[in-house]
Amino acid sequence: MNRVVSNLVGSFVEAWQELRIHRTRVLLSLVGVAVAVCAITTVVALGSVAQQATVEQSERQGGRPASLSMQISQSDGTAPDSAAMQALWETELARYRVGHASRLVQTSQLVQFRDGAAQVQIQGVDPAYGTMHRIRLLHGDWFTAADADRLAPAVLVNSVFYDRIGRPDLRTHPTTTLLGTQNATAVITGVYQATAWDNAPAMYMLADAVQALGPADTLALRGSGQPPSYELWVPPALAEDLRAALTRDVQGALGSTANVQVYRQDYAAYSGDNPYLPLQLVVGGVALLVLLLGALGLVNIALVTLKQRIREIGIRRSFGATAGRVFFSVMMESVVATIVAGVVGVIAAVLIVTNPLVEGFIGQGQVTDFPPFPVEAAVLGLVCATAVGALAGLLPALVAVRVKVIDAIRY
Amino acid sequence: MTLLHLEGVTRTVRLIDAPPLTILSGVDLDVAVGDRVSIVGRSGSGKSTLLNLLGLLDNPTTGVMLFDDRPVQSFSSSHRDRVRGRDVGFIFQQFNLLQGRTALENVMTPLLYAEGRAFWQRSRIAAEMLDRVGLGHRLTALPDKLSGGEQQRVAIARALVRSPRLILADEPTGALDLETGAAVMTLLDEVATDSGAALVTITHDPNIAATATRHLRLDGGGLRPVHDPVRDRAHDPALDAVRGTAPATMPDAMLA
Ligand SMILES: Nc1ncnc2c1ncn2[C@@H]1O[C@H](COP(=O)(O)OP(=O)(O)OP(=O)(O)O)[C@@H](O)[C@H]1O
Numbered sequence: 001m002n003r004v005v006s007n008l009v010g011s012f013v014e015a016w017q018e019l020r021i022h023r024t025r026v027l028l029s030l031v032g033v034a035v036a037v038c039a040i041t042t043v044v045a046l047g048s049v050a051q052q053a054t055v056e057q058s059e060r061q062g063g064r065p066a067s068l069s070m071q072i073s074q075s076d077g078t079a080p081d082s083a084a085m086q087a088l089w090e091t092e093l094a095r096y097r098v099g100h101a102s103r104l105v106q107t108s109q110l111v112q113f114r115d116g117a118a119q120v121q122i123q124g125v126d127p128a129y130g131t132m133h134r135i136r137l138l139h140g141d142w143f144t145a146a147d148a149d150r151l152a153p154a155v156l157v158n159s160v161f162y163d164r165i166g167r168p169d170l171r172t173h174p175t176t177t178l179l180g181t182q183n184a185t186a187v188i189t190g191v192y193q194a195t196a197w198d199n200a201p202a203m204y205m206l207a208d209a210v211q212a213l214g215p216a217d218t219l220a221l222r223g224s225g226q227p228p229s230y231e232l233w234v235p236p237a238l239a240e241d242l243r244a245a246l247t248r249d250v251q252g253a254l255g256s257t258a259n260v261q262v263y264r265q266d267y268a269a270y271s272g273d274n275p276y277l278p279l280q281l282v283v284g285g286v287a288l289l290v291l292l293l294g295a296l297g298l299v300n301i302a303l304v305t306l307k308q309r310i311r312e313i314g315i316r317r318s319f320g321a322t323a324g325r326v327f328f329s330v331m332m333e334s335v336v337a338t339i340v341a342g343v344v345g346v347i348a349a350v351l352i353v354t355n356p357l358v359e360g361f362i363g364q365g366q367v368t369d370f371p372p373f374p375v376e377a378a379v380l381g382l383v384c385a386t387a388v389g390a391l392a393g394l395l396p397a398l399v400a401v402r403v404k405v406i407d408a409i410r411y
Numbered sequence: 412m413t414l415l416h417l418e419g420v421t422r423t424v425r426l427i428d429a430p431p432l433t434i435l436s437g438v439d440l441d442v443a444v445g446d447r448v449s450i451v452g453r454s455g456s457g458k459s460t461l462l463n464l465l466g467l468l469d470n471p472t473t474g475v476m477l478f479d480d481r482p483v484q485s486f487s488s489s490h491r492d493r494v495r496g497r498d499v500g501f502i503f504q505q506f507n508l509l510q511g512r513t514a515l516e517n518v519m520t521p522l523l524y525a526e527g528r529a530f531w532q533r534s535r536i537a538a539e540m541l542d543r544v545g546l547g548h549r550l551t552a553l554p555d556k557l558s559g560g561e562q563q564r565v566a567i568a569r570a571l572v573r574s575p576r577l578i579l580a581d582e583p584t585g586a587l588d589l590e591t592g593a594a595v596m597t598l599l600d601e602v603a604t605d606s607g608a609a610l611v612t613i614t615h616d617p618n619i620a621a622t623a624t625r626h627l628r629l630d631g632g633g634l635r636p637v638h639d640p641v642r643d644r645a646h647d648p649a650l651d652a653v654r655g656t657a658p659a660t661m662p663d664a665m666l667a
């Protein structure tokens with residue numbers, strides 16, 4: 001044990017001394033290794049960051065896996081009785097113990113801004129919707145159950161809306177006027193980031209509050225109340241069974257005039273494909289090539305310097321270095337060198353990937369919590385560096401153990 | 412206590428397109444702890460070959476060779492390396508310091524192959540050893556910045572840093588002027604005495620040979636005693652050269 005540790009440390013010390021002496025030559029060949037490791041690490045890291053970004057974006061749209069959506073229409077074009085439907089919905093949620101579910105009511109509403117009135121899209125949702133779609137707010141908080149009891153409805157507005165009203169401090173309880181035959185006042189309790197391509201104001205409201213606004217206005221100040229659709233967040237393993245059960249139950253309750261559709265709408269239901277895969281493969285392949293070229297440079301240097309070092313190896317042997325130790329030390333020279341290059345490469349990759357410019361490019365302003373630098377990418381980079389060092393060190397190490405001590409120290 | 416015992420040791424090397432060359436044809440030798448042995452001999456007589464055998468760098472072709480009463484032929488390769496590292500210290504004519512490494516790093520080298528305290532405290536031990544040979548102020552000097560005498564002192568410190576029981580010096584003063592050579596030998600003798608090691612010195616210089624307690628001459632592949640090395644000049648190769656009777660194969664370096 002003791003011998004193993006001192007052999008290991010000793011080899012490391014010898015390797016380091018050797019590298020120090022040939023630092024210029026070693027440095028040059030290591031540039032290639034560092035660049036390659038940086039490229040590999042960056043590509044892998046960007047891939048997983050991009051994937052995370054894609055997932056987050058998909059989840060914001062389609063919900064987290066598995067999300068079921070239920071749409072109901074009637075063959076005669078009327079909406080099912082909303083009170084009966086609400087009772088049915090609550091029964092179903094209780095029966096299958098679905099903890100996260102939300103109604104969705106789409107409508108629009110004329111809102112008074114300082115520079116005139118404008119139509120604003122309203123999404124009526126239940127409080128669970130925030131969790132189901134991973135909604136993160138720039139300011140304020142998502143709806144809670146208590147928001148249902150407010151006299152003036154709470155609204156969460158998007159950043160476009162917020163900018164347009166002059167970004168008031170939410171602690172001052174800013175309000176906005178919803179125009180109608182009878183104007184209503186809503187309190188702004190939160191702000192969320194509008195998508196990059198979205199430049200229209202929009203808001204979330206609790207579904208009940210949307211319904212309380214009343215029916216469509218004749219002056220078209222308010223959109224016609226579509227029947228709500230429904231969303232459930234369920235364990236992926238149960239998704240298919242629940243889908244079938246829900247369809248059967250609701251269809252049974254509403255009769256044959258109703259058309260009940262329940263389907264999975266989260267991204268995982270389609271495919272987990274990584275859109276960046278082709279790019280990753282190309283860059284990864286080139287990086288691997290550069291890595292091998294760097295290794296070749298190392299082998300070359302090691303072999304050239306080895307000629308001059310045969311005497312040195314002989315001297316070391318005469319002071320007690322075993323053949324195994326010489327092999328290991330020469331091997332370590334490459335490995336220590338490429339690990340150093342690997343660490344540099346990985347650090348560069350971290351700097352590149354976590355750079356705000358790059359994050360902005362990948363996230364397109366859509367990724368709220370950027371995943372930290374993926375550890376597996378860093379590990380992969382270091383493993384590549386070590387492997388290439390061991391590969392490059394093998395040949396010189398084999399030559400080094402074949403050195404005949406008595407010939408080496410002869411003069 | 413007998414450290415080395417050689418009996419009828421031969422060493423034959425195979426040549427590529429010539430009959431095998433017998434360098435040593437029957438060497439008998441005993442070296443005990445604390446011995447001071449000097450070996451003289453013509454150039455090409457096989458002195459270095461013998462020293463390589465004594466230092467476990469090479470194996471005899473035939474004959475008995477015991478190290479610590481154990482036949483060396485039975486040692487595994489790595490065991491020989493470890494025994495050599497622990498018990499043998501080499502000093503070479505050309506110093507053979509590791510270029511680009513400081514004096515301290517050079518002296519630390521043998522300790523890199525040690526274990527335990529000797530390994531972990533190598534820096535301190537090496538610095539003490541350098542101090543011992545009077546180079547405590549040149550720890551960070553590179554070999555090419557040191558004089559020949561200083562380099563050989565570094566080499567002595569390196570050979571002795573693991574307190575070997577056997578010190579093998581192959582013409583340790585060969586690259587030094589007379590005065591420096593004498594000073595280096597005095598130092599070597601001192602530190603060897605302090606550590607109780609046996610010292611086997613190969614030399615051309617009868618005055619250096621005279622500092623030993625046993626004097627041997629290698630001739631015709633075997634060792635024979637010399638009673639007074641200073642008087643025994645008849646066969647001194649250096650003098651042969653001066654008289655113009657040197658063998659044609661004598662290297663130029665020898666004549667210089
Ligand atoms: N591996 C080998 N292959 C061929 N010949 C060898 C080998 N080793 C030694 N010799 C020859 O054996 C003879 C003795 O060599 P060795 O180096 O032992 O002599 P030496 O006494 O140390 O000489 P010097 O005083 O010049 O150092 C020389 O002629 C040398 O050329």
Ligand SMILES: [Mg+2]
Pocket residue numbers: 458459460581
């Ligand atoms: Mg010799």
